Amino acid sequence: MPLRYTIQPVAGFISRGFLGRRRPAEVENRLPPGQYLVTDFPVLSAGPTPHTPLDRWSFTIEGLVQSPVTWSWDEFQKLPTQTVTVDISCVTKWTKLDTKWRGVTFDTLLQAVQVEPTAHYVMAYSDGGYTTNLPLDEMVNGQAFVAYEFDGKPLAPEHGGPARLVVPHLYFWKSAKWIRGLRLMERNAPGFWESLGYHIHGDPWKEERYSGD
Amino acid sequence: MERIEADMNTALMVDGNAVAGELQRIFGRDMTMAVARCAGCANEAEMGALMAFTRGPGVVLRCPACQAAIARIVETPSAIYLEARGATYLRLAAQS
Amino acid sequence: MQPLIEWQAGTVTEIRPETPQTKSFTLALPKWTAHRPGQHYDVRLTAPDGYQTQRSYSIASAPEQVGELELTVERIPDGEVSPYLHDVLVPGDQLEVRGPIGGYFVWEVGLGGPLLLVAGGSGIVPLMAMLRHRAAQRATLPARLLYSSRVPDGVIYRSELVQLSDRDHALELFFTFTRQAPEGWTGYRRRIDEAMLTEVIRPFEERARVYVCGPTLLVETVANALVRMGLPTELIRTERFGPTGS
Structure with missing residues (x-):
């Protein structure tokens, strides 16, 4: 069990002339509560960037499916792709608008397996040991995809390349970098950050940042 | 600071x-x-010498030898959460 | 031993440009405690809407400078805290800080020498605290500084370093320039490498206490080279600045 400590209350100090970050009026309705606009693409990482060679890369769907399926990089490249433009929000309070991705939708991947009726949740897992959990019904109908291009170019390693999960309607920690597979589960289980204080679901519009929010 | 061509990894x-x-x-x-x-x-390494990944939802401290996660904050x-199942122990000098 | 560290509002008493990209900020602290050279303070900014952001900055001053704290900060163009410190903060303003922090990357005269300091860019800052402390204590143990900068006007504390070294023959300075050297420069003109480290450390016969501070990749290079050269790892202390240090 993690230890818990209480934080001391914040003093009423304001830094003269410090305006903080911005929520420009013209895009305010696209910024979830508590989020600020960025134009760069901050790199967030919990560990060293893996450098899995493409000829050793694979992608697997397993768990509550009749038989698991694994694609090699070349096989994965032959799957039909979609290009989407979406806004992304990180729990560290930045939102980036109109990010353009190309990848394979979760719906397309599911066509290769037969999902057991007991499957309700998904655990995404990555090179380096990162995991994050999602509800199955929030990944279907175009809500989630495995992307390998950003802005028309191969996805850079620091942003999760060769391929990452993108689930834009949830905080971006759910969009696992360096993804290698999805495991379908009956019951929800917390992933890497969800097991340490972060919200089990993570909807930015409901500001589901921390467990208990 | 110098901008050395960086592998973002390090x-x-x-x-x-x-x-x-x-x-x-x-x-x-x-x-x-x-x-x-x-x-x-x-x-064994001093906590000051662990690899620290601070740019994320939380802090991850990793072993400088094998890169395994030693602790997360x-x-x-x-609340503050501290998880340290990647450490067998922390050894602190006795305080005088 | 440090008890709980608390935030306190220091008052800016002086702001001094060091190079085109760096400034030193002197703060008077209501609850000043003597630090150990190499330690840092956290600086926190709070906006009227409650938004907060925080960074760590190495202490540049010696603990002998009682009641005050000097931080030297490089301005990172797309940073959040350093542009505020450089462009908005004026003497008389208050700044929230907490510290001193960290016991790993510290050196005091009592730890002895010889002392080898290796800096890249603004990585000189905590090492300067060590050199100022060494001077304030009138210590005579041998010390060498190897300091890598891109260009001549990027050298922080140049005149003070030269003065310290002129007054004290036990302190020797080695500069290297990686992009552009001063006119007529006969010293090093490349990134720090094993050959350079071997030359600088030679009189210490690989027994030096070594402190390396700078960008992550410089620190990696230097630390790995020192280990290959046979220096005991327990005598090597490193501090990486990460991607921006903004």
């Missing part, structure tokens, strides 16, 4: 010393000289 990493303030607030004393023993490879508005 450039994203700082030392455990960089989170000395958070550690000191949790433990009430300086922890950077405390020795952490990695549960994975048994390497998350600060929420109501």
